[in-house]
Amino acid sequence: MIIDKNKGIPEDILNLPDSDFELVQAGEITDEEFKTKPIGFYKDALLRLSQSKVSIVSFWIIVAIILLALIVPNITGYTYTEQNIGFKNLPPKIPGLEKIGIADGTRMLYNRQKASLDNPARFPEGSILEVVREYEANGVPVVDVKIDAYVYSGVPEDRYHWFGTDYLGRDLCTRLFKGVRISLLIAFLAVTTNVVIGVIYGSIAGYFGGKVDMFMTHFAEVLSGLPYIVVTILFMILFGAGMLSIVLALCVMGWIGTARLIRAQFYRFKGREYVLAARTLGVRDARLIFRHILPNCVGPLITRAMISIPGAIFSESFLAYIGLGIKPPEPSIGVLLSNGQSVLLQYPYQTFFPAILISVLMIAFNLFSNGLRDALDPTRRGEG
Numbered sequence: 001m002i003i004d005k006n007k008g009i010p011e012d013i014l015n016l017p018d019s020d021f022e023l024v025q026a027g028e029i030t031d032e033e034f035k036t037k038p039i040g041f042y043k044d045a046l047l048r049l050s051q052s053k054v055s056i057v058s059f060w061i062i063v064a065i066i067l068l069a070l071i072v073p074n075i076t077g078y079t080y081t082e083q084n085i086g087f088k089n090l091p092p093k094i095p096g097l098e099k100i101g102i103a104d105g106t107r108m109l110y111n112r113q114k115a116s117l118d119n120p121a122r123f124p125e126g127s128i129l130e131v132v133r134e135y136e137a138n139g140v141p142v143v144d145v146k147i148d149a150y151v152y153s154g155v156p157e158d159r160y161h162w163f164g165t166d167y168l169g170r171d172l173c174t175r176l177f178k179g180v181r182i183s184l185l186i187a188f189l190a191v192t193t194n195v196v197i198g199v200i201y202g203s204i205a206g207y208f209g210g211k212v213d214m215f216m217t218h219f220a221e222v223l224s225g226l227p228y229i230v231v232t233i234l235f236m237i238l239f240g241a242g243m244l245s246i247v248l249a250l251c252v253m254g255w256i257g258t259a260r261l262i263r264a265q266f267y268r269f270k271g272r273e274y275v276l277a278a279r280t281l282g283v284r285d286a287r288l289i290f291r292h293i294l295p296n297c298v299g300p301l302i303t304r305a306m307i308s309i310p311g312a313i314f315s316e317s318f319l320a321y322i323g324l325g326i327k328p329p330e331p332s333i334g335v336l337l338s339n340g341q342s343v344l345l346q347y348p349y350q351t352f353f354p355a356i357l358i359s360v361l362m363i364a365f366n367l368f369s370n371g372l373r374d375a376l377d378p379t380r381r382g383e384g
Helices: 041-050 053-075 114-118 149-153 172-208 210-224 228-239 243-269 273-280 285-321 333-341 349-375
Strands: 106-113 128-137 140-148
Touching: 041 053, 041 349, 053 172, 053 349, 106 114, 106 128, 106 149, 114 128, 114 140, 140 149, 172 210, 172 243, 172 285, 172 333, 172 349, 210 243, 228 243, 243 285, 273 285, 285 333, 285 349, 333 349
Parallel strands: none
Antiparallel strands: 106 140, 128 140
16 A cells, blocks of 8 residues: 555554454563573672682681681690790691601701710700711810700600790690680671771761761761870770770771761662652651661671771781780780791791781681672672
């Protein structure tokens, strides 16, 4: 049919009956891709996290260190306060590895009079393994000798110190993992407190805005300007050296970053349609804050909390290193590093093991936090 544009569309075409039309549809043909169950945000984040090998390895390293901190102090056969001056500064000795010359409990003694080698009171039988060098000093024959430090100190054959002993003869393996337990406890207490305070403070400032936000933000800025060391010393003057003073010092300014994050997230979400609709229906402010807006901040909040843990561990270790740590004889990683650095050249293992452990712990937490941050990023949902 030819339609003349000057005359318009004929009336019979405009009034075609429904029977002249055929419904075109897909019928039974469906897209197989949409038959799977829908995946929620957190499950999708977990799937993305599981695809990051670095994050998974870091997570299991953290779990392994935590388990060792809980188990090792109870199975070494020593307590972290047990002292024996006769067994002081012993080198590491590990069953099995001693057979291949690693951690075998040997030590070099330098500039010893050659005549003293035959004195059983100075060198018990079986303690001398090798005379490495013979020479004269001021006309006196002297030697450098390799000894079995455990036989030399009279340690029973069935006793081992995997990481050696310190200047009081205390087992370093027991003290190190006891110290990890204390350092992690301080970090978790500080981070948990900071998260709670930061969430409440940031939620109120971001939700109400205006003068309330201005006052709370300026107060946080003033607080963040306080010198960290001065605050720590003030708490120690009030409460004495110990875990309480360190946790309080970490909490005074540690929550400010979390509060700023939550405040920014509230400014982002409080104007959304679902929040406005809930407010129109008469939902109370507290319910709007904690039920409708705060759940959207959980991803960044978890990421920040995980990143804050190694920071808190490092802060505690730094305080202990400069002499503001917990009271003796309680150990921590920082206390062991502080004790070890004074004899670093003579007994490097006393610094080596705490340094390696805190390095591994902080690297693992940071790598796991990076993977967690990427997994909880909503803009990457569905990737992988």
